[in-house]
Amino acid sequence: MATIVTELDSLQLVTVSQPLDTKRVGRPSTVVRPSQRHIAVAVYPDTDAIAIGVVALGGEVLREFRFDVESAPTAVHTVNTLQALLRGLELSDGGTVLGIGIGVPGLVDARDGVVRVAPHLDWHDEPLVDMVATATGLPTWAANDATCAVVAEGRFGQGxxxxxxxxxxxxxxxxxxxxxxxxxxxxxxxxxxxxxxxxxxxxxxxxxxxxxxxxxxxxxxxxxxxxxxxxxxxxxxxxxxxxxxxxxxxxxxxxxxxxxxxxxxxxxxxxxxxxxxxxxxxxxxxxxxxxxxxxxxxxxxxxxxxxxxxxxxxxxxSSLDDNVLIGAGELVFRTILRDPASVSTSVSSAGSESDSEARRVAAS
Ligand SMILES: [Zn+2]
Known part of the structure; x- marks a missing residue:
C-alpha cells in the first residue's frame, strides 16, 4: 500500500501530508488526498444532451458542461463536441488530461470499444473508442452508462x-x-x-x-x-x-x-x-x-x-447526481490504481497525437 501511495505521489496523482491531530495514541496515519492536477474527461451522450465532466481521482466532478441537443446526437457530433471542448479547456497549472471515459446508453463491446447498438441514439456499430482516441490522441475507454453508474455507486455512493x-x-x-x-x-x-x-x-x-x-x-x-x-x-x-x-x-x-x-x-x-x-x-x-x-x-x-x-x-x-460521469471517469482512473507506473507514459505524452501510447485504445 505504501509503495502504491509513493508511486501515486511521485506521479502527482495524490498529495501526501501528515495529520494535524498529533494527540492520538500511536503513530499518526499519513493523509492521502487525490490531486486535481491530473484529471479524466468523462462524456455522456444521451437523447437530450451531451454531458461532459472534468473528473478528479476520488470521484469529484470539478466542472460539468451540458450541451443540449434538439435530436439525439450522432457519434460524430459527440466526438466533435468533445474535441471542441478539449481545445478550450483550461486546466490548472501543470494539469493534464489522463484519458477519456465514455458512458453510452447502449451495448458497448468490451473487446473493441464499438457501440453495437444504442437504440435511443440510433447508433449501430459505431467504433466510438477508436474515433475518440484518434480525434483526441488520448487513451479512451467506454462502457454502458449504467455500468459506469454502478462503478460510481460502488466506490463513492450507496454501495x-x-x-x-x-x-x-x-x-x-x-x-x-x-x-x-x-x-x-x-x-x-x-x-x-x-x-x-x-x-x-x-x-x-x-x-x-x-x-x-x-x-x-x-x-x-x-x-x-x-x-x-x-x-x-x-x-x-x-x-x-x-x-x-x-x-x-x-x-x-x-x-x-x-x-x-x-x-x-x-x-x-x-x-x-x-x-x-x-x-x-x-x-x-x-x-x-x-x-x-x-x-x-x-x-x-x-x-x-x-x-x-x-x-x-x-x-x-441513489445519492450521486452525476454517477454516470463519475463512473466514466473511473474507467480512466482504475488503470492507474491497478498499475500506477503505467500512467507515467500517458502523463508525459497525453495530447500528442503522434505518440503511440497516447493513442492506445481500450474498452471496458
Ligand atoms: Zn425489451
Whole structure:
C-alpha cells in the first residue's frame, strides 16, 4: 500500500501530508488526498444532451458542461463536441488530461470499444473508442452508462463497502442496470451483461423495442408517470414532487404509481433471487417513484422474493447526481490504481497525437 501511495505521489496523482491531530495514541496515519492536477474527461451522450465532466481521482466532478441537443446526437457530433471542448479547456497549472471515459446508453463491446447498438441514439456499430482516441490522441475507454453508474455507486455512493451491489437506472430512454458480484464488476463475454431493463415482468405486457413483450422498461416507464401528472418533461426531482403531491388523492396518479411499483417489485424480486445482493440502488425516475411510497416496493419484494436472499437486502435511492460521469471517469482512473507506473507514459505524452501510447485504445 505504501509503495502504491509513493508511486501515486511521485506521479502527482495524490498529495501526501501528515495529520494535524498529533494527540492520538500511536503513530499518526499519513493523509492521502487525490490531486486535481491530473484529471479524466468523462462524456455522456444521451437523447437530450451531451454531458461532459472534468473528473478528479476520488470521484469529484470539478466542472460539468451540458450541451443540449434538439435530436439525439450522432457519434460524430459527440466526438466533435468533445474535441471542441478539449481545445478550450483550461486546466490548472501543470494539469493534464489522463484519458477519456465514455458512458453510452447502449451495448458497448468490451473487446473493441464499438457501440453495437444504442437504440435511443440510433447508433449501430459505431467504433466510438477508436474515433475518440484518434480525434483526441488520448487513451479512451467506454462502457454502458449504467455500468459506469454502478462503478460510481460502488466506490463513492450507496454501495461503498458493498461487494454485492445492483444498480438500476430509470431514464428517458428506458431502464439500464449494472451489477457488482463478489466485489467484481459483472461484464459477461462481450461486456453486455446487466440489461436488466429487458427482463420479463409481464407476459401480457406491451411490445418492447428489443423485440420482446412485457420487459421491465415497457411496464415501468417515465413517460406514463409524466403524463399522469400533466408534465411534458421534467427532472426526477420535479416528477417526484408532483407524484408526492397527488398520490393518494388523485386516483389516476395513485393507480399509475402503484402499478409501476408493483412491476418494479417483480423486477426486484428476480434481481434479489438471482444475485442475492446486499444493496439495490435505484436512480433516475425509479428513485422518484420509489420515494413516493417506499413501503409498497419494500413489501412487494419481501412478500414475493425468496425469504433467504430478501432477508438482508437494502433497497435505496441513489445519492450521486452525476454517477454516470463519475463512473466514466473511473474507467480512466482504475488503470492507474491497478498499475500506477503505467500512467507515467500517458502523463508525459497525453495530447500528442503522434505518440503511440497516447493513442492506445481500450474498452471496458
Ligand atoms: Zn425489451
Amino acid at each position: 461503498v463497502d458493498e461487494d454485492n451491489l445492483v444498480y438500476l437506472n430509470g431514464g428517458a430512454g428506458g431502464i439500464g442496470g449494472g451489477a457488482i458480484v463478489g466485489g467484481q464488476l459483472l461484464s459477461g463475454v462481450n461486456g453486455y451483461s446487466g440489461e436488466l431493463g429487458h427482463m420479463l415482468v409481464n407476459s401480457d405486457g406491451v411490445h418492447c423495442h428489443c423485440g420482446a413483450v412485457g420487459c421491465l422498461e415497457t411496464e415501468v416507464n417515465r413517460h406514463d408517470l409524466l403524463r399522469v401528472v400533466g408534465l411534458a418533461d421534467a427532472e426526477a426531482g420535479l416528477l417526484e414532487q408532483r407524484l408526492r403531491d397527488t398520490y393518494g388523492t388523485d386516483p389516476a396518479v395513485t393507480a399509475a404509481v402503484d402499478r409501476q411499483l408493483d412491476f418494479l417489485g417483480v423486477g426486484l424480486r428476480n434481481i434479489v433471487n438471482i444475485f442475492n445482493p446486499g444493496t439495490i440502488v435505484l436512480g433516475g425516475f425509479l428513485a422518484a417513484v420509489r420515494n413516493v411510497t417506499q413501503e409498497r416496493l419494500q413489501e412487494t419484494v419481501e412478500r414475493s422474493a425468496l425469504a433467504g436472499p430478501s432477508s438482508e437486502v437494502r433497497i435505496v435511492s
